[in-house]
Amino acid sequence: MSPSPDKRTSGNPATQADINLTVKQQREQKRQEKLAEYQKQIARRKRSKLVWWVVGSTAALAVVAVVVASFALAPAPAPSYQAGNTTGREIQGVETFQNRSDHVQGAVTYEQTPPAGGPHNPYWLNCGVYTEPQQNENAVHSLEHGAIWITYDPERVDAAGIDALKAVMPSSYAILSPYPGMDTPVAVSAWNHQLKVDDPTDPRIGEFFTEYWRSQNAPEPNAACSGAIDGPGKA
Incomplete structure (x- = not known):
């Protein structure tokens, strides 16, 4: 081996x-x-x-x-309100009116400034946030459908105030736009109801939405608030 x-x-x-x-x-x-x-x-x-x-x-x-x-x-979610939640309760400072609801052509002279109802254009203003003033006649038609229109004097409400107004708006059936020359910094209008306040953070604005948003007392409470006119400055 x-x-x-x-x-x-x-x-x-x-x-x-x-x-x-x-x-x-x-x-x-x-x-x-x-x-x-x-x-x-x-x-x-x-x-x-x-x-x-x-x-x-x-x-x-x-x-x-x-x-x-x-x-x-x-961003924080938009607040929600119950449609047709009108209870008839009194909110301090809210004025109540009686307005016609017919469709007309051309300019209308309204009894309230901003208007809270009355004759209006056949086409409504699409709900949303606007950075420019809007035609009264189109916005009033939106009020007829149950929307709420927040207007503010741009000379007296700053960016923080505008943000406060946006924060109280629901995602639909609400309009926000500047309205120069008002006799108050902020006005909140529903059909035949209006609240004027000095402070954009006034809690009564939210109470107004709770009471009058998509109110069944509006002439056409279930009609649309979109699909018609986009005014200038639509955000």
Whole structure:
């Protein structure tokens, strides 16, 4: 039988002992090299797992931050009111009128400023926020459908006041527009009802909406407030 490739032999016992020691050293060296390589692989795997964990954690935190920011920065939802909630209760400062509701062509001279009802154009003003004054005749037709028209004097109501008025508006059946030359900073009008106030944050504005928004006492309470005329400055 021939000796194994990594095992040398010698007839001299002393020389054979040296050979055996050398073979053992070589084997130990190979074993240490394999062990070192294995340890390197383990270390690489640990580093890779750590990197992916850091990346995954960072991505997860980023997603959470985006979600939190979306909630924090999202605009407040529009307030809601119950349609036809008219109870007949008295709100301090609200005036009540009796107006005709016929359709006419051309300009109309109204008894109230801003108008709170009366003859009006056959086409209504689409509800929404406007940055420019609107035609009385179209806005009054919207009041006939149960909308509420918030008007403000642009010389006496600043941007913060306008934001306060927007905050009380529901998502439909409401109009906001400037109205220069009023005798009060803010007027809130429904069909045959009107409230004039000095402060855009006056809580009675919200009470007015609660009582008169889409009132069943309007001449056409279930008619649309869109699909007709977009006035100038529609936001």
